[in-house]
Amino acid sequence: MRIRSLVLSLAVAAVSLWPVAVAPAACASEAQSAVLVVDTGETVLNFCVTLPVDSVSGIELVKLASKQHGLSYKLGFGGAAVCHLAGVGPTGSDCFEQDPDFWGYWRGDGSGGWTWGSTGAGSTSVTDGSVEGWAWGSGTGPETHPAPPATRFADVCVPADPGGKKEGGGSDKEPAAPQESESKPAPAPGSGSSSNRDDAPKKERSRDKGNKLPAKKRTPQSVETPAPAATPSPVPTSSSTELAGSELASDSDGGPPAAGVAALAGTLVLIGGGALVARRRRTQ
């Protein structure tokens, strides 16, 4: 009976903790964004990704780009590496399945050039104004691996307008940006390995239209404000994909999810029950 009542109380605890609402999150105060450049070798995709928190990892940035702009991706090696982006790369969890080609990780140096990502994308820090690049190709170092076309933050992310509502303005400026970047390739030191550097931005522009990306490339405010508003839903745990988004958006100050609290309560109940049983057995 004792065990059964323990389990019963566990169930009661789980049910009673269920409706604990996740604290409504404060809206992202000011929009922060980072640029993600995905160079598949044939196509170059540029994303202006809104950051829900001050700093995310390179991997998180890819996930955010997927959430905000529909970039397809697949992580491997336990979520620590990028295997597959924008339809290119192995779809399994072995990111080197198509060796020698793999997704090289580049980080913007702030002036349009690229430096080879020397640490894993799961442990880098992407902040407001960062530029991150992924390039498909062979070569295990910065000398041999192709780098994405030179890209500066302002080429992709239109500076936030104080008015904030200028969606048309965003897409107007968008085509203008690559012109800027076309003048840049010369100063970029690390990007001389490929001859298609200069025409890449044009290609990108044309593909972008095909992928209806410009529609989503809006100013950060217009992209992100709806997401936190969805968070205070009382049963956020039922839909995991939705949850992932709202969690990320809300967690600068949110508590654990209700199911998580229930999990911890269940843990405590089981440990307590186990200790009780262990003591009874010892005294018997």
Next chain:
Amino acid sequence: MNSELSATSHAYRDSARMVHPVAWLVWAGCAGLAAVTTTNPFYLLPLFASAWIVHSTHRTSGPAARSFRIFLLFAVWAITIRTGLVLLGPINQGSVANALLEGLRLGALLTVFGTFNSVADPFRVLKLAPRRWHESALAAALALSIAPRTIASVERVREAQRMRGIDIGRWSGLPSLAVPVLATGMDEAMTLAESMDARGHGRGTRTRYRPDRWSPAATAVTAIAGLAAAAFVAAAIGGWGGLEPSTFPLVWPEASPALVASALAFAAPALVAPGRRR
């Protein structure tokens, strides 16, 4: 409760509500599978707790049960070492949390394994292996049982030393402990091999002495563990449930009620504890 009655009929009830060794094997396999798919503490902690309550309700008497404590120590050690390894790389909140969670996963695996060791006798599992796999199963059983046997022999050597008045410190006495333990292990292995040879092991003859019965409890344990593991595998394949939470930025991981329930379901064998009620 009437303790005499429960004491006298203890053995009977034990056999009636005993969970078949193969069911334990399935339980441990499923719990281990669930542990390796996730680093989410909201799933790993209930898994830990489930293993603990199963151990405390089902542990056998004898040295094998004591191995649980050793595996628990191993688990703590694994978590500590894994977290300590962060010092070799870039240190920030996220990397420490990541290492901690990966250590937690290792620890959960070790705890599950320790539970299996303490609730099921590896040699009873061996007995059930199909004949053609007998030799590989034997090797596996020997590997499985090395921890409990070593612990038992450590205890014997310690006791022998105490009885002879040799009171040595915990760490300084390590060499004088290790040598007899290794020698005992060698002797035991030889004895085991000889005795098995004498009983015709590996020659295709098998004993039917004291067959293990497959009880309804075993069916329940197997089914529940299988379902719970299936939930984790489905989540891993489908990519839902936040199995590998982000540690950079460090946020509260999401928790899927289905997976939390699955992790807690591994405690189900506690409901059919032998020698408990009635």
